[in-house]
Amino acid sequence: MISLLKYLKPYKLQVILVAVFTLFSSVLELYLPTLMADVVDVGIVNSDMAFILKTGVWMIVCSLLAIIMTVGKALFASKTALGFGRDVRRRLFVKVEHYSMEEFGKVGSASLITRTTNDVKQVQDVLNMMLSMMTRAPLMLIGGIVLAVSRDAKLSIIFLAALPILAGLIFLITKKAVPLFGVLQKKTDRLNLVLREGLTGVRVIRAFNRVDEEKTRFQQANKEFRDTGIAVNKIMAFLFPVMMIMMNFTNIAIIWFGGIRVDEGSMQVGNLMAFLQYASMILIALIMLAMTFVMIPRAQASASRINELLMIDPQITDPKQPAEENGLHGYIEFKDVTFRYTGAEKPVLEDISFQVKPGETTAIIGSTGAGKTTILQLIPRFFDIEKGAVLVNGIDVRNMPQQELRKKIGYVPQKASLFSGTIKDNIRFGKEYAADEDILEALETAQASEFIAGKENGIDSYIEQAGANLSGGQKQRLSIARTLVRKPEIYLFDDSFSALDYKTDQKLRKALEKTTVDAAVIIVAQRVITITEADQIIVLDEGKIAGIGTHQQLLAENKIYQEIVTSQQAEEESA
Known part of the structure; x- marks a missing residue:
């Protein structure tokens, strides 16, 4: 004491x-x-x-x-x-x-x-x-x-x-x-x-x-x-x-x-x-x-x-001498990255290498537990890697101040997390002083305008803790809008379209193409239909890359991707 x-x-x-x-x-x-x-x-x-x-x-x-x-x-x-x-x-x-x-x-x-x-x-x-x-x-x-x-x-x-x-x-x-x-x-x-x-x-x-x-x-x-x-x-x-x-x-x-x-x-x-x-x-x-x-x-x-x-000394700290900015924007690179959680017997990710350039959309797909979400969480440095390097704009994320790194990133988590307050307050969580026009534009892109228009107070409508008075799809769209209003140079979508119907999913992806035209986009998805138009698709299998290519290339050459596509088509047909 x-x-x-x-x-x-x-x-x-x-x-x-x-x-x-x-x-x-x-x-x-x-x-x-x-x-x-x-x-x-x-x-x-x-x-x-x-x-x-x-x-x-x-x-x-x-x-x-x-x-x-x-x-x-x-x-x-x-x-x-x-x-x-x-x-x-x-x-x-x-x-x-x-x-x-x-x-x-x-x-x-x-x-x-x-x-x-x-x-x-x-x-x-x-x-x-x-x-x-x-x-x-x-x-x-x-x-x-x-x-x-x-x-x-x-x-x-x-x-x-x-x-x-x-x-x-x-x-x-x-x-x-x-x-x-x-x-x-x-x-x-x-x-x-x-x-x-x-x-x-x-x-x-x-x-x-x-x-x-x-x-x-x-x-x-x-x-x-x-x-x-x-x-x-x-x-x-x-x-x-x-x-x-x-x-x-x-x-x-x-x-x-x-x-x-x-x-x-x-x-x-x-x-x-x-x-x-x-x-x-x-x-x-x-x-x-x-x-x-x-x-x-x-x-x-x-x-x-x-x-x-x-x-307790946080394991993740800012560098004493941060690397200087080099003028690049929206570049991401994984170099032979290996990562394991504390106490885990084997790595979650092993020898992961790929690049994402501005204006490109990269999709990551794979079975549950393959390490898709972990890849996204390494980019804003929620965890430090065991081996290799994660580069943002050519700089190792460990050599960048965390605040500066995360300013460049718009992250939509797998589980939409909203706070008690108005819709406007939640959207401004992404950008504190965002104008109403920017908020409405982000909501329009996220396909959230329609259900918000049906509310008596519009963007001033109250959201209960954790968005308890909203459906799963509504929460996801607001979570996406919160990221869009930020207008970052890197977008990370962690299975953020799973609660949307196919029609809304398609409209949202088309709208995103215009908004994210100069940014790097990484999408983690379970549904193949969400990622067919991505510039490159990374197939993960038990923490390793099993293939990289476009939808057509992987469909022709990659066995694991073919199995994923076939299984989803069978599910759709049976449904």
Whole structure:
């Protein structure tokens, strides 16, 4: 947790103000019992009304000043803690945004969400408590002990018996609770994962009639979270009653032995009253410290999880000395590229070599798992290759800043991903300040104008999260329009026409020919009819190139391509 405190640097002044306000409010509160003792031992004993009134007014002034200081301390402590939480969340978000796809896969989106929200909240709350209590509690504890001893040193021996017992109990309780806090956060991850999968996959769950099984899975995760939480709280539940028992027994002992000393004439009544107040302050300070120590282990577990994310070094980083632009636009080349996913036994792609020039359309076809999508993901450098080189405009993508590389590329993923907001907002995701005319043109090319015209608010119509209120074909067309409005020099279409009917597919491809006339286009497709007019078709088989050529050339010479065409024709005829 200490490593996260560096994010407090912008709040140095506020932390200092918290400490100053805490110091003055604690001094004023410690001074009040002394004034009360003087009222009893001097004012009441001597029947001095003027002294009582004077001291009473001074007590009111001290109380008001202490209240003002306490409010100020709470205000600055809250602002500091909330600002700290905001900064850590922002730092986490920025860090995670720089992760490669591999790091995303290792941590998991459910855990990333939990760590960015729940874990940061735990650390933030403890920081607020530390600023509010841990600065105040030591002052009250030490000040209370010093002033209590100054009132009656012999009576203070009671603290020597009570404080070690109390400290030992706090230590034992927190020692048992610490390991469970880390487990509790992992159970939170699991609960979030199951809940997220249940919500995002609700259609599949219902379609396969697996609602009861998903309920059972969620109940199991929920039960594990509950049981761990109960186990932690059972242990922590002992703390407060134990402290209250010790506090009450301490007060009984003080009154008992203090009464004897008053009876003997060794102590005045006012001093005994002040001693009791200091005893309460000391024990309350201990309770505050105990509450903080209770929260610290859980915050420590959360801080460790946060640090894990911050300590991950992304495998894909920008080069220290980027290669200079050479004036080329829309050139792609794969040179003997071999790639394997982490932990895979054999490469997904092996010795892949081909070229794509501006104004040309290259299609990639092959069986499921042949590596078609992987080829597209290597171009914007979502992954780094094992061997060979991927060149864009004659420059190895590893020698280009990622932002500059991806500015050149328009990527339409296999699964259309839309965001909650208007249609216009989603299209502008491709180009932030795109004019309405450009948006309408992109929608026209993507064959999306017709269904948008049927909506009451047109391009200002609202899209639900993940495009839940749109069909698969509508989402694909909007995803294509988002890429078209960008007007990049390289277009990557990853099976982006699969949800379209043949008529819309044909119209869209004809419209794309005009829009992408000067750009390099790579299309991954399952349907042969989508790629028959491509300038070159790459046939993939188990991660290797089984053939390159036009539709006619491959149909005449390539056995694998012939099998694909024959099987699709048979499917169409049977349909």
